[in-house]
Amino acid sequence: TSDLDDARELLSLLECPVCFDLMKPPIVQCSNGHSVCSKCKGKLTVCPSCEANYLETRNLLAEQMAYKVKHPCKNQSAGCSEKYPLEHLTRHEAECPHRVFECKAGFGVKGVNKCGWSGLLDQLYHHVAASHKPFCWMRASNTIQHKNIDLNKDCSVTQLVSAHDEIFWYHYRHVTSEERSFVALQYIGQVKAAKKYKYEVRCSSSGADFELSMVCPAHGDPEDAGAIFRSGKCLILDFRTMNHFIINKALIMKFNVLKA
Structure with a gap:
């Protein structure tokens, strides 16, 4: 149970504070170190956590974490329960029986x-x-x-x-x-x-x-x-x-x- 709790806590650190999806590279950060996913970054002018400006610097530690954890399939809401590391996720989603x-x-x-x-x-x-x-x-x-x-x-x-x-x-x-x-x-x-x-x-x-x-x-x-x-x-x-x-x-x- 402790290992499961640790895994959940690790995943929560990768949640985008705007859309709550797991962040995937490239992950950018503001001048105070807060990160958002690249999809939401394009819609923001300042950081939603502290209103600081965003830097062009990527959060490499967060990106390394993102590569290590298993991400849920984007078709989760349609019934897919599969999770994969990023290197295998794209292929699964293209072939997922729950896809559109x-x-x-x-x-x-x-x-x-x-x-x-x-x-x-x-x-x-x-x-x-x-x-x-x-x-x-x-x-x-x-x-x-x-x-x-x-x-x-x-x-x-x-x-x-x-x-x-x-x-x-x-x-x-x-x-x-x-x-x-x-x-x-x-x-x-x-x-x-x-x-x-x-x-x-x-x-x-x-x-x-x-x-x-x-x-x-x-x-x-x-x-x-x-x-x-x-x-x-x-x-x-x-x-x-x-x-x-x-x-x-x-x-x-x-x-x-x-x-x-």
């Missing part, structure tokens, strides 16, 4: 813009189902039709997939300058859980002369879709191959979300 998620449904489709909605994970599916129904499907297996395919124009589509009691982003993109099309799947939630899933794509030509089947791993949702495409860790079709599977200007694919 942005709606990506329909992004890149002509006439459909990123809607600007953001919210918690358990709200995301309901938002997409209510506001972007054409870009939401609710089963692990689906036949996808990308209609009016024009390989002379770039195209990008993102849809929400509900499968295995989880949700995913499905991405399709074709890039005219590269003469290639890309398909990727991102697990939405705790990043390490993405390893539990993969996806299968099957395509057939109209006379079944050509068939394609490929299985690829799912990625975590913090990754940029473009970075996934550039990495090559997804389905990639060159336009010559893709032309075999375009029927009446529609690319038809059987898509399955599988457990790894």
Whole structure:
């Protein structure tokens, strides 16, 4: 109990007197040695504790303490109880399942813009189902039709997939300058859980002369879709191959979300 009390007392010394968050470097101080966090410093003209002027001198002792202690995740109010040293905190917050998620449904489709909605994970599916129904499907297996395919124009589509009691982003993109099309799947939630899933794509030509089947791993949702495409860790079709599977200007694919 004594060690716990000591730890709490140490943390209290790092509390910003204005916002009460734990201070993180750079930590500045006034001429009397009182410190505030860098976020609040930009809003102040004098020290809130003694009204002295601030110096450009950093409080190196406080900064060293800040690196030693574990900081709570910024998503604590949303339910995250994790604490990390500063060197690991940023990565955790970027992948935290309690973080704020942005709606990506329909992004890149002509006439459909990123809607600007953001919210918690358990709200995301309901938002997409209510506001972007054409870009939401609710089963692990689906036949996808990308209609009016024009390989002379770039195209990008993102849809929400509900499968295995989880949700995913499905991405399709074709890039005219590269003469290639890309398909990727991102697990939405705790990043390490993405390893539990993969996806299968099957395509057939109209006379079944050509068939394609490929299985690829799912990625975590913090990754940029473009970075996934550039990495090559997804389905990639060159336009010559893709032309075999375009029927009446529609690319038809059987898509399955599988457990790894």
